Amino acid sequence: MENAVGHEIAEALVVLLRRTTRTRLHKRLTEGLGEALDELTYPVLSALARTGPRSAADLAPDAGVDRSGVTRRASRLEVAGLVRREPDPSDRRAHLLVLTDEGLAVVAELRERLADQIMAGLAAWPPGEAEEFARPLRRFTVDEPFAP
Amino acid sequence: MENAVGHEIAEALVVLLRRTTRTRLHKRLTEGLGEALDELTYPVLSALARTGPRSAADLAPDAGVDRSGVTRRASRLEVAGLVRREPDPSDRRAHLLVLTDEGLAVVAELRERLADQIMAGLAAWPPGEAEEFARPLRRFTVDEPFAP
DNA sequence: TATTGTTATACTCTATAACTATA
DNA sequence: TATAGTTATAGAGTATAACAATA
Numbered sequence: 001m002e003n004a005v006g007h008e009i010a011e012a013l014v015v016l017l018r019r020t021t022r023t024r025l026h027k028r029l030t031e032g033l034g035e036a037l038d039e040l041t042y043p044v045l046s047a048l049a050r051t052g053p054r055s056a057a058d059l060a061p062d063a064g065v066d067r068s069g070v071t072r073r074a075s076r077l078e079v080a081g082l083v084r085r086e087p088d089p090s091d092r093r094a095h096l097l098v099l100t101d102e103g104l105a106v107v108a109e110l111r112e113r114l115a116d117q118i119m120a121g122l123a124a125w126p127p128g129e130a131e132e133f134a135r136p137l138r139r140f141t142v143d144e145p146f147a148p
Numbered sequence: 149m150e151n152a153v154g155h156e157i158a159e160a161l162v163v164l165l166r167r168t169t170r171t172r173l174h175k176r177l178t179e180g181l182g183e184a185l186d187e188l189t190y191p192v193l194s195a196l197a198r199t200g201p202r203s204a205a206d207l208a209p210d211a212g213v214d215r216s217g218v219t220r221r222a223s224r225l226e227v228a229g230l231v232r233r234e235p236d237p238s239d240r241r242a243h244l245l246v247l248t249d250e251g252l253a254v255v256a257e258l259r260e261r262l263a264d265q266i267m268a269g270l271a272a273w274p275p276g277e278a279e280e281f282a283r284p285l286r287r288f289t290v291d292e293p294f295a296p
Numbered sequence: 297t298a299t300t301g302t303t304a305t306a307c308t309c310t311a312t313a314a315c316t317a318t319a
Numbered sequence: 320t321a322t323a324g325t326t327a328t329a330g331a332g333t334a335t336a337a338c339a340a341t342a
Contacts, residue, residue: 006263008282013266014194015289017170020212025165025294040332046162056301064168066334071302085301093300093341115154118161121291125284133284134156136277141163143269146173188309204324214311219325233324241318241323 029113033106036080042110044073045082045099049107053096055088070097082106177261181254184228190258192221193230193247197255201244203236218245230254 015021026039037045047062048054056070063070074097077083082103088094099107122130163169174187185193195210196202204218211218222245225231230251236242247255270278 003263003267005278005282006267007259008286009266009278010259010262012282012285012289013173013262014191016164017173018191018212019170020209021294022165022167022170025161028294043166057299061168064166065332067301068303068335069333072332075302088300091300091342095301111155111158114158114161115151117294118157119151119154121294122288125287129284130153130157132280133288134153134160136273136281137160137285138156139273140270140281141160146169146176146265146269205322213309215324216312216326217310220309223325236323239319239323243324 025114025117028117029110033109034080036076036082037106041073041077044070044097045077045103045107046110048083048097048099049104053086053098055091055094055096057094059097077103173262173265176265177258181257182228184224184230185254189221189225192218192245193225193251193255194258196231196245196247197252201234201246203239203242203244205242207245225251 023039026042030037030039030042043063044059047059051059051062056067056074060067060070063073065073074083074085078085081100084098084100085095086098088096119130122133171187174190178185178187178190191211192207195207199207199210204215204222208215208218211221213221222231222233226233229248232246232248233243234246236244267278270281
């Protein structure tokens with residue numbers, strides 16, 4: 001077979017990118033953390049934690065929706081007290097979305113859950129293999145796979 | 149930091165599982181292969197190629213929708229001539245979804261595209277690293293990550 | 297004139313619940 | 320009675336296009 005490695009990675013990716021993989025993971029992660037937190041609001045919260053306070057327009061590409069989508073999701077998070085809106089000092093048209101203390105705590109909890117979940121799944125792996133896996137996986141995603 | 153490896157894999161996964169990653173990939177893969185082929189019908193075609201002829205109910209979990217969703221998507225593929233329905237000899241309630249010759253050709257083309265796309269993105273990697281990455285990635289997905 | 301956040305509209309896709317036929 | 324495929328319905332979420340305010 002030509003390009004066997006490409007095919008092997010491809011097959012794994014198809015499984016990993018299934019819609020149900022994403023949905024299951026997010027459902028499990030956000031379980032019991034309040035109604036505001038689900039598959040839709042999680043990426044907004046997560047992106048905000050990764051990059052710090054940003055406007056909806058800035059956040060949109062990272063959240064995977066357009067700015068109207070960010071508005072809708074952020075409003076749910078705001079009602080739940082996880083996010084607040086602040087005027088942007090450098091642009092009076094814009095608002096900055098900022099994680100509240102409770103929002104920060106929730107993000108920390110989410111990250112712990114995810115990391116634990118993953119390591120639990122890899123518990124049967126030989127020692128050191130997880131580390132060896134993490135490095136190229138990280139590089140693979142940093143290369144912005146399938147970017148436009 | 150506690151469980152650093154878990155956190156590292158987690159961060160990479162969050163990026164990889166973004167809705168836009170999935171959408172972009174499928175859009176690029178199915179480009180120019182006819183209107184019937186898109187993000188929705190691709191998983192049906194792909195699962196069918198992986199497992200051989202199956203009923204809609206059987207296929208549903210792999211396609212990530214319920215059986216009514218499989219019916220809708222399979223009907224689009226049938227109109228396009230990529231899939232045909234055959235009576236199930238062992239159960240007269242069921243129909244088997246079968247790839248046509250054209251469907252098989254399209255799947256082969258899709259697989260080539262995906263594998264090429266991936267290897268192109270990894271072209272800058274040191275020799276042998278792609279192979280080292282493929283093995284644990286495959287194991288990771290085979291372990292049914294985040295299964296119920 | 298362009299871009300901000302927000303909202304209303306039209307559209308797509310889904311799961312649910314029906315339905316008939318068969319196990 | 321339960322399960323097959325299919326279809327209609329209701330609900331959720333999106334992008335698009337508007338809007339007023341600011342750049």
